[in-house]
Amino acid sequence: MSEYSGGKRDMKKVRIGMIGYKFMGKAHSHAYRDVPFYFDLDTEPVLQTMVGRDEQAVKLASEKLGWQSYETDWRRLLERDDIDVIDIGTPNHMHAEIAIAAAKAGKHILCEKPLALNVQEAKEILDAVQKAGVIHMVSYNYRFAPAIQYAKHLISTGALGSIYHFRAQYLQDWIMDPGFPLVWRLRKEIGGSGALGDLMAHSIDLARFLVGEISEVSGMMETFIKQRPIGEMTGGLSATVDSDSKGDVTVDDATAALARFENGALGVFEATRFGRGNRNGNRMEINGSKGSIRWDMENMNQLELYLEDDPRGMQGFRTIDCTEVEHPFAKAYWPAGHGIGYEHTFINLIHELMRSISTGTVPSPNFEDGYRNQVILETIERSNIERRWLNVSY
Numbered sequence: 001m002s003e004y005s006g007g008k009r010d011m012k013k014v015r016i017g018m019i020g021y022k023f024m025g026k027a028h029s030h031a032y033r034d035v036p037f038y039f040d041l042d043t044e045p046v047l048q049t050m051v052g053r054d055e056q057a058v059k060l061a062s063e064k065l066g067w068q069s070y071e072t073d074w075r076r077l078l079e080r081d082d083i084d085v086i087d088i089g090t091p092n093h094m095h096a097e098i099a100i101a102a103a104k105a106g107k108h109i110l111c112e113k114p115l116a117l118n119v120q121e122a123k124e125i126l127d128a129v130q131k132a133g134v135i136h137m138v139s140y141n142y143r144f145a146p147a148i149q150y151a152k153h154l155i156s157t158g159a160l161g162s163i164y165h166f167r168a169q170y171l172q173d174w175i176m177d178p179g180f181p182l183v184w185r186l187r188k189e190i191g192g193s194g195a196l197g198d199l200m201a202h203s204i205d206l207a208r209f210l211v212g213e214i215s216e217v218s219g220m221m222e223t224f225i226k227q228r229p230i231g232e233m234t235g236g237l238s239a240t241v242d243s244d245s246k247g248d249v250t251v252d253d254a255t256a257a258l259a260r261f262e263n264g265a266l267g268v269f270e271a272t273r274f275g276r277g278n279r280n281g282n283r284m285e286i287n288g289s290k291g292s293i294r295w296d297m298e299n300m301n302q303l304e305l306y307l308e309d310d311p312r313g314m315q316g317f318r319t320i321d322c323t324e325v326e327h328p329f330a331k332a333y334w335p336a337g338h339g340i341g342y343e344h345t346f347i348n349l350i351h352e353l354m355r356s357i358s359t360g361t362v363p364s365p366n367f368e369d370g371y372r373n374q375v376i377l378e379t380i381e382r383s384n385i386e387r388r389w390l391n392v393s394y
Contacts, residue, residue: 020089115370149328160288171275181231194251
């Protein structure tokens with residue numbers, strides 16, 4: 001599949017059809033365009049077609065972001081022979097219909113998180129891709145920060161010993177203004193949940209990736225502002241008010257959860273969009289018998305490490321700048337000390353997707369991970385309603 005001609009690698013073209021063109025559409029477009037620049041691959045993503053319902057807006061977006069064409073109906077992508085991968089960046093309520101249809105059409109799939117509105121939809125999506133035998137991946141991009149990958153290495157090699165604690169916070173503050181509109185992310189029928197699925201889903205994915213499966217949870221949820229003016233997202237985390245009338249907020253503004261892992265570790269999770277002063281405070285700490293690690297997305301290139309075996313008098317958290325060639329993914333970019341950013345987590349993710357398409361293997365995180373994450377989210381939500389600990393059952 002990979003040959004050299006005239007000194008230039010002849011890579012297999014993987015033609016992308018992307019549904020959605022705002023926040024995640026921009027992030028994914030950039031990653032597809034840049035992954036061949038940094039990584040030597042046998043496959044090259046082609047920005048074939050972008051889809052959006054607003055023709056004028058999707059036309060402008062497709063031109064700006066480098067797509068060859070656009071469509072206004074996602075179903076057209078499934079009929080076309082020149083589309084290999086369906087990239088789903090729509091609001092959450094559309095994920096299941098699109099993913100299941102794409103699997104039946106034999107397309108590989110990348111889907112934004114969370115995978116679905118609920119466990120039933122997530123299971124139907126998982127069944128569909130497994131039956132179709134297509135490559136599938138869910139976009140938990142924070143796994144692909146080099147510091148997180150190096151943390152995985154440290155844990156897997158036993159540097160931290162037995163793991164006792166995983167604690168995570170994901171704090172944002174972008175909806176604290178009572179005048180911020182009732183966008184789709186604040187409506188359960190479209191988003192599925194609020195801070196729980198939007199933020200804590202990331203923390204749960206990191207917990208499963210780094211520590212292991214969660215067996216039991218207890219959750220607490222709250223909605224602080226019950227009604228908001230009607231409006232819609234305009235890109236990123238910005239929105240406009242469309243009406244003087246108000247509607248009910250039907251998702252959580254904040255969620256807290258306790259967890260037990262199958263290996264005996266304890267977990268503490270907090271997610272809120274009411275954490276004043278926190279723009280993207282995605283943080284975690286892991287404590288083991290031999291050491292501890294800390295990580296903060298707002299300082300994503302650095303990993304703090306404590307090792308108990310350090311000599312007395314020298315013990316304490318050291319800061320590792322995860323930009324050395326020894327750190328996962330880092331050698332693809334710049335010399336040591338030259339940091340990378342948020343967008344590079346998506347480039348690293350797309351690298352894994354392209355590599356998996358080339359080798360015919362399912363990447364990680366995949367729809368099995370998405371389904372298991374969804375089970376944990378829903379169990380936390382049920383625990384809040386029933387006000388008791390619940391077992392996590394897949």
